[in-house]
Amino acid sequence: MRSSNPILRRLPTAPPPPAHYGPPPQQAYSYGGRTYAVPTDPRTGWAPPVAQDVMTIDDVVVKTVTLLGTAVAAAAATWIVVPATAMTPVWIAAMLIGLVLGLVISFAQVTNPVVLIGYAVVEGVFLGAVSKAFETRWDGIVLQAVIATLGVFFTMAGLYKARIIRATPKFTRIVIGAAAGLAVVTLVNLLITMFTGSAGPLRDGGGLAIVFSLICIVVAALMFVVTFGQIEEGIRAGLPRRYGWLGAFGILVELVWLYLEMLRLISFLQDD
Template sequence: MKSSNPVLGRITAAAQQPTYTVAGGPAPTYSYAGRTYQQPDAGYGYPETVQAPRDVMTIDDVVVKTVSLIGAAAAAAAATWILVPPPAMGVVWIAAMLIGLVLGLVISFAQVTNPAVLFAYAIVEGVFLGAVSKAFETRWNGIVAQAVIATLGVFLVMAALYKARIVRATPKFMKVVIGAAAGLGVVMLINLVISLFTGSAGPLRDGGGIAIVFSLVCIVVAALMFVVTFQQIEDGIAAGLPRKYGWLGAFGILVELVWLYLEILRLISYFQED
C-alpha cells in the first residue's frame, strides 16, 4: 500500500515577481506578470508527489526482532543450564514446556504483537531448552553442540534455497506444509499427554524405527516451514503491514528453530543409544 501524501506544494505566482513551481508534469513552470511559461524539459522528469516514510515492516527490522528473540532464548537457556540443579531439571523442563505451549498457542491464534509477551515466550522457551539440553548432554556428551550446528546448517540451507527461488512458496505448497505441521503438532500433543499419564515415551519417541522415521518427517516439515515463514514475511513487507507485525515473523522463525533443534537432538540421541 503506497502513500499519496505530497510533500511538495505548489508555489503560486506573485505579481510582477518571477517565481517557480512544480506543476506536477514532466517539467517545471514559472509565472511572471500574470502569465505562465513552461521550462524546456531536459529529460530529468519531476515527480508529482514524494512518498512520505511510514512505520511499516522491513526485512532489516524483522531480522533485528528475530535476533533479539533468539538472543533472549539463548540467554535463558544458558542461565538454566548453569543455575538450575540437576534434581530440579525435570520439574523445570515440564513446567516451562507447558507454559510455553499455552503461551505459543495464544500468540499464534490471537496474533499477539506485544514485545513483552513475545520476549516472555522466548525466555520460557529458553528455560525449556536449557533444561532439555542439560539432560541430553549429561547422558550423551557432545550431543548439544552437534544438534546446534545441524540446526543452524538446516536453517541456512533453507534460507539460501528460498533466496535462490529453488524452493518456491506457492499457495499449494504453503497449504500442504502448514497442514502437515498442524497434523504433526496434534499427534505430538496426543503423544505427550499419553506419556505424562503412562510414563512411557511410546513408539513415536522410544528410539525405535518408527521414532526415527517420525523425527525425520518432523525435521523435513520444520525445515519447509522456514520457507512458509519467509514468504509470509515477504508478503507482509510487500503489503506495507505495520512494523509491529514483524514480531510475528520473528516469532515464527523462533518456533521453527526450537522445533527443529529438539527433533535433531532426539534423532541424534537415537543413534547414540547403547
C-alpha cells in the same frame, strides 16, 4: 489476486498512483482475521506518501536476533543455575507455559514485544533444562544438534533466496497442514507418556521413532519457507512495523522445534 499467505488477504488494486505516492498498493488488508483500511488521499484515492513505520527485512532480522538472543541467554542461565535434580519439573513447567503462551500469540496475533520477549525467556528456560538433561546422558549432543539446526536453517534460507523453493499457495497449505498434523500426534504421544510412563513407539528410539523424527525435521525445515514467504508478503503489503515481531516469533518457534527433533534423532542414533 489472492495472497498465498493464510493470514493475509490482499484486495483488488487500482491503477498505479503517481511515483511519489507509496505503499501499500491496496485499499485494505486483512491480517490475523482483522481488516485494516489504508489511509487514502481524497483527491487521488491513493495512499499518501510512504510512511516510515512499516515492516522491513532489516527490522525483522533485528527482532529475530532479539528473540533468539533472549532465548539463548535464558537457556544458558537455566543450564548454570538449575540443579540436575530439578531439571524435569522445570522443563515440564516451561513447556506447558510456553505452549499456552505460544497458542495465544498465534491466534490473537500478539505483536507486543514484552509478551514476545517473555515467550522467548520461557522457551529459553525450557531449552536449557532439556539440553542439560540430554547432555548429561549423551556427551556432546547439544553442540551437534545446534550445528545441525543452524545448518538446516541457513540451507533453507539460501534455497528460498535463490527461489529454488517458493511458498506457493499449494505449498503453504500442504506444509501447514502437515505441521498441524504432526503437532497433534506429538501432543497425543506426550499425553500418553505422561499417563503411562512409556515413551511409546514414536519416541522409544526404534525404527519408527527415527522415521518420525526425520519427518518432523523435514516439515520444520519447510516451515521456514512458509514463514519467509509470509514475511516477504507482509513487507510488500506495507504492514506496520510491529508485525515484524510475528515473523520473528515464527522463526523462533520453528528453530526450537527443529532443535528438539535434532536432539532426539541424534540420541536415537547414538543409542543404536
